Amino acid sequence: MKNIKKYIKRKISFLKKPLDEYKRNKRFRIRAKYSGYINKYKVKSDIIFYESYHGQNFTGNVLAIFLKLREMEQYSGYTHVIVCNELNPFIERFSLEKNVVVVTVDDDKYLKYLAKAKYLINNTSFPYYFIKRDEQIYINTWHGTPLKTLGIDIKNAGITDHKNIQRNLLQTDILVSPNEFTYKKLLKSQDIFEVFPGKVADIGYPRVDLTLNNERSKVLERLGIPNHKKVVLYAPTWRGSLGNESDTSKKLLDDVIQLKGFLGSEYVVVLKAHFFAYKYFKENNLEEICIPNYFDTNILLAGVDILITDYSSIFFEFLPTDRTVIFYGEDIELYGEERGFYLNLDTLPGPLCYKINEVAECIKNEGDTRKQYNENYKRYKALYCYNDDGNSTLRFIEKVLKNDTNHKFISTSSNKEKVLFYCGAFYNNGITTSVLTLLDNIDFNKYEVVVIESPEGNNEKWNNIKKVNSNVHFIYRPGELNKTIFESYRHQWILNRGVSGKMMEVVVPKDLYNNEFKRIIGNVNFDYAINFGGYSDFWGLIFAFSGVKNKAIYLHADMAEEFNKKINGKYKHKKTLKVIFSIYKYYDKVVSVAESTHKTNKENLQKYVPNATEKMTYVNNLVNDKKVNVLKDSYEVIQYNNTKYLILDQSHRSNFIRVKGTINPDPKDVNFVTIGRLSPEKGHEKLIRAFSAAIKQIKNMKLYIAGEGPLKEFLQELIVELNIKDNVFLVGQVENPFALINRCDCFILSSNYEGQGLVLLETMIIGKPIIATDVTGVRSVLEGGYGKLVENSESALAKNILEFALVKGEQGKLDYPKFDYIQYNKQAMERFYNVVLNNATIKNT
Incomplete structure (x- = not known):
């Protein structure tokens, strides 16, 4: 009777868990709905989905593309989906049009259209749960030529801070770039330059067309600024932090007031602040000194005579106007030390000022300022603005949207075979020691090696990751499994029972695991997937159903003994190894790390491995002799x-x-x-x-x-x-x-x-x-x-x-014989190449 009660209690808990999570966890509901819509809807070829800056505003490249397509008869029958989290006069005007739909991030309409729109255009990144379907075309325009460092190049950044940008770029089909410098820095800073699966369109930014093709007088009229005034725009980078917006915003206010005082009535000084700073001004009834957040910056630049900025990328897009740029920032050198710049500040196309009165003097003596920095200005235009002719949007439509096969897109991916590793979480153990040595000995002239990892961990993990050979790329998994309630049940059932028996082979949610793999690695086509860790049920399932043609899993011990190992009276690996053993059959090679270990594992585990004589093998671990x-x-x-x-x-x-x-x-x-x-x-x-x-x-x-x-x-x-x-x-x-x-x-x-x-x-x-x-x-x-x-x-x-x-x-x-470790490593590496990377059939006894 007691056992029956425990059984019933366990079953009730199993049934309640996904339902309770759906009720309590908003993010789970969002992921579940999105997954359901992917399963329900087909991709529709007449829907274009536009998102910029996570829906905080609708500006930049995405706006420029929308405005041009809206004018074209060919796209009048399309549904244009605009993502904007807060309605404003600009967006309200578009929302009245019958073929325009306005959605906010994470709402039901957002999830539906994200799942079924054929064309996805973004200038930053979609949420963690986004996965590009095979029929969709993801176009990422990014949002500027970088002066300040990005991704892994940022001096004070966390190791995994770039993970969702990296993940989005791996799902990108076309990356629109203003110049060669930008796409190279962007992809390298995300550690994916050599494995980026998409194509680069070096065609210029559509948003710069908004600057070059708008009339100054009409822009000033919209802003209520007299045409005869000289317009000075102060457009700094936001330096604050969430919760402390006031400190930065007060400094901006003081600078603008002082600058107005220095310059007098001949000039109009306007401020284009970051979203968070603008929010502060609005809440404190000071918004009259700011250009509204929804007013596109590139349209604004068409009406500007002098630009003041710090380390924002805005100045690159102002250069084609041939108007004056002044750089201002009391902390700009400190910022460079803490974060880093890609370009030498001494080469900037304008003066670098540390005091607001210095800025005013440069403006008053504008002629001398331009003359002094003229050579720098011309050099920057040649290097970074060679596409800026006012026709980038048309090039985008013809070459990208219409898929012009004659256009030579740029591929940065190497021609090497691509090998994906999961290394086992990088704990201080023999698995980590082994894989570090293996990764030091792989021929990087032939193979492009990527390690997939969780973004969580302690100092032990990060210290070991820092020891990995610098030729290895890292992809970090952000977010969680996208699963419906039904898929939650199936996933949990597999974690409890493994994939043993015909019924469980029907239950196993193969598409769930394959989709998760694609959510992380995007469009990259790996030639080999190596589950070197060998103990994680999650990563075991993800690799097993990844769709990669050549898959190997490592066995680092007598796995039957590991299955029965107890620590402090509790089984250490029994639950996870039950799953792992049941999925060996989905791997092409089941690799022990020594010959005697292979013999033992084959004897104990061959019942889990069809064709065990061909699939079960061994590769000796290498030793780090140096x-x-x-x-x-x-x-x-x-x-x-x-x-x-x-x-x-x-x-x-x-x-x-x-x-x-x-x-x-x-x-x-x-x-x-x-x-x-x-x-x-x-x-x-x-x-x-x-x-x-x-x-x-x-x-x-x-x-x-x-x-x-x-x-x-x-x-x-x-x-x-x-x-x-x-x-x-x-x-x-x-x-x-x-x-x-x-x-x-x-x-x-x-x-x-x-x-x-x-x-x-x-x-x-x-x-x-x-x-x-x-x-x-x-x-x-x-x-x-x-x-x-x-x-x-x-x-x-x-x-x-x-x-x-x-x-x-x-x-x-x-007296022992001398160990020839050089010959040993050579033989171990040759066997690794033959057995694991060539998928060779080795007869084992």
Whole structure:
């Protein structure tokens, strides 16, 4: 009866969870509705969807394109969908037209039209949930030539801050660019230049046409400014932060008032402020000094005689007017130090002023100002404005919208084969060590390598990501799964049961996982997808149903043992591996990291893998010989309170240096060392008990254990309980364990099973004696006589610890063959190419 109640309770919870989430979570409802509309509606070829600046206003390139298409008879039968979150007189005028629909971001109409419009035109990015359907054409115009750095080039940016811009560009079919400089900086700053799947149209910005083709007098008339006045526009970048808009806005107000005072009645000074600053002025009844937010900046520039800006891209689009530009910003050099500029400020096409009175003097002496900066002005026009002839919008319609096959679009994607990795979250473990080495050895002349990752993580993760070879691109996954309520049930069912049996193969939401893959990587066509991590059920499903032709998944241990592994009484991997095992059949290669591990995994798991003899294989992990050989001799010994310490880790922060190490191994002692995660499979309890038994006979022995993990507290208590805290040291996780191995006499591995025992290879490079348990993943490493394989028991470890201590220094008894790590790595890399990247069929026994 009790079991029946638990079963019913579990089922009720399963049924309620998606419904409760739909009720409580607004973002879930939005994603669910959008997913439903994608499933429901076909793409309609007569709908054009326009969005600029996330719907904050309807201006710029998107407006220019709309205005031109609105005039053309060919597009009069189209539905034009404008995204604008707040109605204004400008938008209201268009909304009265029968074929124009105005929507706001995230509302139902927005979601429907985003799902079914054929043409999607944006100047920044669509929300996280957006996914471009195969029948849609996504045109991104971006919004300016960059003076200040973007994406990963920003000095103080977070590692993943650019993730949604990056994701949108990967879904872009056509990127409209004003010049070569812009598209190169934009794509490189998003880390996708060589893998960008779309085409670049270097045709100029449609919005510049609004500046060149509007009459000055008519613009001034709309603004109520007398035609005979000289118009000075102050258009700064917004420097504030959300919640603190007033600080920046008050400074703008003071500058405008002072400038008006300096210049007198001959001039009219107007301010074009950022959306947030304008909002502040409006709320404080000061909006008369501002040009309305909805008034397009490029139309405004047609009526301007002198432009004042700081590091905004607006000045690039003012240059074709041949009118004066002045740069002003008290903090512009500090901004450059904190964020960075792409161009040298000394080359700007106008004076750089730090005080508002300096700006006024430059305006009053405009003739001298222009003469002084004339050469810079001409150079900038030649480099950045070569497309600005007033016809960019027409070029856009003819070459982009009408898909002119004669136009030579630009492709930045390399011709190399493209390889996608999921690396396993970059924890401090053997998987990370292995993949870092592999990524350092791939032939980047032949392969374009991309790593896909979650944007969340701690310092441990980001420190490891910083170690990845600089040739590798990173794509970060923003947002969450787009799923309907029904898909939520199916997804959860798979996470609970895996894809085992005919019924579950029907239940599995393959389209959901394939769509999620496309939502992240966009239009990129990968030749290979390698799930190197091998433990994540989410990424396992995403890769399995990705549609990539060649898919491989790695097995880093005896996976049956991993399935049954318990930590503190709880199964560590059972739930996720149940899913992982069930989807091995969807991968082309199931790759163990050592031959003995492969044999064990094949014996235990071949029931999950059809054609296991062909699909299940192995590729030895590579070893980072350069790192080992450098770090083994890179250490420092310091003395504190009459005790010498070996420094194994240093970090610098502000004015502090943090050092980490352990008691320096004394040559008079017999020093043993082991490296590994403090987890059950590593057998540390067994080793400590064996060492405790051995030390009763030989006192001058020390054991150093480097690593972190869930058993740390238990092992600390065990060491105290056995009264060996002066002989056994838990060193923790350190950057340089190789110096410790080099300073000790013998490496000892007590694992119950391993994937490969990468640390054994590293120890073999250093040339230290090895004692290791004869288990899966270790056997194939040491079979060549590179160490001593012993029975996997406490008594065998104790016996061999004593034997080594007795013969320490008698070299004849400790003579091991030299490890040819160069040849080893060469063979491992060749096998990786043959097995994983060529999808070769290797017969395995």
